[in-house]
Amino acid sequence: MTEGHPADFVCRGCGSSYKVVRVKSDAGLPHRMIHCKVCKQPLTATDGEDVLKYFLISRAKAKRQA
Secondary structure: OOOOOOEEEEOOOOOOEEEEEEEEOOOOOOOOOEEOOOOOOEEOOEEOOEEEEEEEEEOOOOOOOO
8 A cells, every 4th residue: 555545455353345545644643543433343543654544435244143
């Protein structure tokens, strides 16, 4: 993934699809934990000096219980 070019990402917890964009972070910018909007699985917020932004494309289908 290069800066400004979206990459595909699938949540390991539920299978929801995201587009991820890498952007340069400002020095001293506080880093927060981020989570999947569907299953609350933690997502990687940074990569080196870059911030990763996640955009939900499609929610995973609910699993049927037998």
